[in-house]
Amino acid sequence: MSEVLIHAENLGKQLGGRWALRKLDLSVRAGEVVGIIGANGAGKSTLLKTLSGLLHPDEGSYRINGRMASLLEVGTGFHPDLSGRENAYLRGALLGITRSEIQQILPAAAAFAGITDRLDEPVKYYSSGMQVRLGFALSAHLPAEILLVDEVLAVGDAAFQAKSLNFMESHWKAEGRSIVYVAHQLHTVRRICDRVLWLEGGMLRMEGPADQVCYAYLERTTAQPIAWHLGEDRAGLGGIRAQQLDIDGDWTTGNPASVRVVWNGAAHGTADVRLSVARSDGSPLTLWSSLQSGLDKPAAAGSATVRIPELALSQGAYTLHLRLFVDGILHDEVRDAAVVHVGPGRWKGREYPTPRPMALQDQFWI
Amino acid sequence: MSDVREVHASDPWWKLDQDSARVGRRIAVAFARRDIQLRYVQTRLGWLWALVQPLALIAGLTLVLGRVFGLPDEGLRQFGLNLAAALPGWIWFQYIVSQGAPSLVHNQALVVKSAFPRTALPNAKALVGLVDFAVASLVVGTGLVLLDAASPWALIRLPIIGVFTAVSGLGWAYLIAAISVRRRDVLSVLPVALQVLFFVSPVALPSANFDLNNWGIIYWLNPAVAIADGFRWAWLDWSVWQPAHALSLASGGVIFGVGLFSLRYQSRRISEFL
Numbered sequence: 127m128s129e130v131l132i133h134a135e136n137l138g139k140q141l142g143g144r145w146a147l148r149k150l151d152l153s154v155r156a157g158e159v160v161g162i163i164g165a166n167g168a169g170k171s172t173l174l175k176t177l178s179g180l181l182h183p184d185e186g187s188y189r190i191n192g193r194m195a196s197l198l199e200v201g202t203g204f205h206p207d208l209s210g211r212e213n214a215y216l217r218g219a220l221l222g223i224t225r226s227e228i229q230q231i232l233p234a235a236a237a238f239a240g241i242t243d244r245l246d247e248p249v250k251y252y253s254s255g256m257q258v259r260l261g262f263a264l265s266a267h268l269p270a271e272i273l274l275v276d277e278v279l280a281v282g283d284a285a286f287q288a289k290s291l292n293f294m295e296s297h298w299k300a301e302g303r304s305i306v307y308v309a310h311q312l313h314t315v316r317r318i319c320d321r322v323l324w325l326e327g328g329m330l331r332m333e334g335p336a337d338q339v340c341y342a343y344l345e346r347t348t349a350q351p352i353a354w355h356l357g358e359d360r361a362g363l364g365g366i367r368a369q370q371l372d373i374d375g376d377w378t379t380g381n382p383a384s385v386r387v388v389w390n391g392a393a394h395g396t397a398d399v400r401l402s403v404a405r406s407d408g409s410p411l412t413l414w415s416s417l418q419s420g421l422d423k424p425a426a427a428g429s430a431t432v433r434i435p436e437l438a439l440s441q442g443a444y445t446l447h448l449r450l451f452v453d454g455i456l457h458d459e460v461r462d463a464a465v466v467h468v469g470p471g472r473w474k475g476r477e478y479p480t481p482r483p484m485a486l487q488d489q490f491w492i
Numbered sequence: 493m494s495d496v497r498e499v500h501a502s503d504p505w506w507k508l509d510q511d512s513a514r515v516g517r518r519i520a521v522a523f524a525r526r527d528i529q530l531r532y533v534q535t536r537l538g539w540l541w542a543l544v545q546p547l548a549l550i551a552g553l554t555l556v557l558g559r560v561f562g563l564p565d566e567g568l569r570q571f572g573l574n575l576a577a578a579l580p581g582w583i584w585f586q587y588i589v590s591q592g593a594p595s596l597v598h599n600q601a602l603v604v605k606s607a608f609p610r611t612a613l614p615n616a617k618a619l620v621g622l623v624d625f626a627v628a629s630l631v632v633g634t635g636l637v638l639l640d641a642a643s644p645w646a647l648i649r650l651p652i653i654g655v656f657t658a659v660s661g662l663g664w665a666y667l668i669a670a671i672s673v674r675r676r677d678v679l680s681v682l683p684v685a686l687q688v689l690f691f692v693s694p695v696a697l698p699s700a701n702f703d704l705n706n707w708g709i710i711y712w713l714n715p716a717v718a719i720a721d722g723f724r725w726a727w728l729d730w731s732v733w734q735p736a737h738a739l740s741l742a743s744g745g746v747i748f749g750v751g752l753f754s755l756r757y758q759s760r761r762i763s764e765f766l
Contacts, residue, residue: 187498189497192496208526
């Protein structure tokens, strides 16, 4: 077995008179990628902050064996008047890394971020995307055995996110560096983590292989068969806003289902109500769009209903993302507007067993 | 690499991380370098400012205050020497306190995300001030040699009183920085307090010229008294010391200890409160 790089025993931390973290045992070996999942306030960030030395534990102990870089913040903290190079030295110093060590990694990091030719320009002339990319690239190339990562992969555009994820797999894991990775995007956890800890209320609820824990987590968080929730955190222009979802039908494979969307507000033009069906980890499977189906609904109408005669989804949990467009302009976006559990049913007259939630397709084989 | 960090809940708050001193030194140097690099960005005179500033300050204060006090030429020379010897040291002390104390709050984003030793930020300001002090001392030293007023003892005595300046300045900077984590009020009061301190410290005139009445003990508790008079002792070899200077010297040492422990005590709470 490889060397243990992080060993925590009975770790506990009280914040504001409440136990934000309690009775946590954690052991991370060299080359292992450990994911931490859980709802907001479950203690994920408290754990990382404690391990990085920002918070002192109120209970228990931990031992860090090796150099640790904590990437709690990637895209910010650069000084605008200094060049990318000078900022890199400064960032290194904060983690106890010398100028010469930074000089060694800088060419590779700059190339990864795609800013090699602009490394000596003041950072204020960089685009915000370039700053974020440089921040991640620097952190990713740091000479450390242990990386504490808090949601850094949620930076940059989709292409850069994919590149970063690949880099974590191909370099960090391959070089035997340990990673403790906190994320809300379950599909990245499942992709890169060997082992996952699920925290709830500051305590460990479950620990095990990534797929197993993520699945249990989803089951738990989406326990009700159908639930909808239109949160406050909305994107879009806001001329019209969704108010209500009426979810009807069987929601079993191959049987009818319907969703009625009710909105309020005033806008002129043609509404396009889009419901994107995704797995619970956020990866999209299919789209239901009123405009694409030929419905010419004025934005002032206030409601639209989609009827699915034969639900082409296998058994499992799905989330619906709702977006309202008027003449092609996004007015409202509700991520995770609803969670539905599709029950077992027959698809085109047959049982259709699949290991995980999937979109089914009318098909002919010859 | 064999860096091992072991932390127990029961560790006393004053326990030092074994390699934090090394990391802290690197951070202080990196931040001082940043400040110095940035200082002359987008200026025309650039580095010349480092020479012009102390010269202009000494000349200006000598002429203005000399006029206010209505000094004759000989008195003006004496007054100018007094001021020139003490001013760079005072400016350094005042820089460490005024810049070091708010450095945690100013670098809040960094401080709450990164667990480096908290003394590094005030220390960086002390280093920046040291560079200014060195340049100003070169200017003053050249002037004093030309005026045939410099003592050869200066080479030995300057480092001694210089260390005291840094230590007592950092003590106050640490203490105020530690308080500022919970109570920002101290940072608003600070510029006024330093302004007042300038007038009750023997920067323009040596302690011998002060008429202290009943305020003696409070006057001598100010470490800037030992700093200003000490630099006259160093540069000009004047016999400035009175028994009461021991109080001033002691207060500088005590405040360093108090400040250091306050900041270390507060370190565990910084990312909760800042």
